[in-house]
Amino acid sequence: MSGPNTQYDPVEVSALDPAAIDQAVQDALSAIAGATSLDDLKTVRTAHQGDRSPLALANREIGALPPTAKAEAGKRVGQARGRVGGALKQRQAELESERDERILVEEAVDVTMLPGRRPLGRRHPIELMGERIADIMVGLGWEVAEGPEVEAEWFTFDALNFDADHPARQMQDTFYVDPPENGLVLRTHTSPVQARSMLERGAPLYIACIGRVFRTDELDATHMPAFHQIEGLAVDEGLTMADLKGTLDRLATELFGEGIVTRLRPSYFPFTEPSAEMDLRCFVCGGTDPDCRACSGTGWIEWGGCGMVNQNVLRACDVDPEKYTGFAFGMGVDRALMFRTGQSDMREMIEGDVRFNAQFGMEI
Template sequence: MSGPNKQYDPVEVAALDPAAIEQAVADALAAIGAASSLEELKAARLAHQGEKSPLALANREIGALPPSAKAEAGKRVGQARGQVGQALKVRQEELEAERDERILVEETVDLTVRVPRRRLGARHPISLVSERVEDIFVAMGWEIAEGPEVESEWLNFDALNLGADHPARQMQDTFFIDPPELGLVLRTHTSPVQVRTMLDNEPPIYVLCPGKVFRTDELDATHTPVFHQFEGLVVDEGITMAHLKGSLDAFVSRLFGDGTVTRLRPSYFPFTEPSAEIDCRCWICGGQDPNCRTCGGTGWIEMGGCGMVNRRVLTASGIDPDRYTGFAFGLGIERSLMLRHGVGDMHDIVEGDVRFSTQFGMEI
């Protein structure tokens, strides 16, 4: 910017020449009118209204004029800049209106078109079976009990009448936590939860103990090193095998359908006496089809083990075996799923393919 000069004629300053200002306005109006998009209009604004535009440079030269010339030059430049600003505003509104109309056409959404939906996940059938079993026993007035998956040897074995030389305590069946002298294992069944419940509560006790358990099995079509169980425990005065049989019949009839019953076959378990294997009447053929693939034509399907709680277990849990008796049973959730729905391979259950889970929906 040049310094003040009282002898300066504003007409002789090139940037303030009326013809130059008119030409700058004409160029600006032409560029604005030619802008066919908001991006082009932005470029025109920078070129003709920016700091380096002709009109901006002319406005700077006003300060170098003598006071007598500033008013006329300022009026001339101000009118020119106002004319350009008004043209920009009008063109901005026109282009925005055109853009909005174009968006309404190009981005129209047909609300009647079916939207393709991709299922991102599904409830695993193990969870669904577990919840179904829990609901059945809760409806019978039982409670749900849970415990830690890393358990002490005493609770996992000793309190359940599994002596130090019992085969189940050997390394080939049990995962021991290092170092072994800590006496910690990954629980091999949910029975320790039953012991914890008896230690913490006075009879009567009616609990279902669902959970994850661990065995050193190889993963194959029918076995897995990590699986799920649910075990039931009842301790009260006057409990007999009849109560056990009635509870099991009520359970299988609700899980597999009315008319389904169980039978008990003599067996042996260290923590129950007497003990029995649980068989369930085949819910597919009802025991009437010698060629049934589900039961192999026998009419019965093996479900798990049960029995009356051993007196030693009651004593270890602080319960008077002369006053109270009880029963316990245990069944595998994976086995129930495979039997009820014809799942032929354990790999399908544990590998996590969402296509396997989606076929079961939200209820089993």
């Protein structure tokens, strides 16, 4: 039987070739020196010290060598791996030191600085706009009245001279509260407050109602199924369209500034006769740009409806139409906010993004 092969040369194993081991060490040291962050160094460690690294593969070959060759090969590979491990340890210490110094600068805290206040919430600009309009009306000597949002159909339609077959009564325009035969609706305008006030207080009467109303409109840039209205009602002896025009001109001036130009355009509403639409001269182009998006080139922007209270409404609310006359008007609070701030999309008002509210502060 033959003895062991004592003449086996480990150099013949390519992974154990001294030149290959030296090259692997040089590659590792170069990569370690080029690492500029701890993450880069982690990648280098995996490539040159991991299970599939050249030195790890060379170390595996040692087990297949005869006993007389293992010592020399093991020493050679062990020294190479030691050099790589030492370089990794040194470079990691350097990068950790650089990181700590950078953090001390970037995350420095001035303990002498006064603590910052917690950001305060802000009231919604629609609410602020409603209060601003209420203040204007109170300044004119009017009172602010309120009413329920779930309203009787009689106050919403019958008392306001809507015919039984009027389209606004249909379920495709009005939200009815189940069961529909109970005659309860989500108010489509704030005018029911006017009817309630006349029945409860009689005439003379000067009231403004600001509140939320509901209609079955699709949500888009200019329409919402729930929005806010301001309605005014004046009932007294001798009131005319001139009083209505003067009141609306004062309200427009207070909201949009001096020099605002208004006009009344004939229209129709069941609860007023005569009726009109109130338009504002376009405050974007001044009526000079045929391509203006704000007014569609017409030079005017519709603001709301108004007119003299229909005598049938006065009778339904126990007010003598032979003695008293009245005028009423209604405008959208949300639309007034758009006019004042230049907002082009109503949906921004109801999405709940605090950045929308924050831009207005506490005053609009």
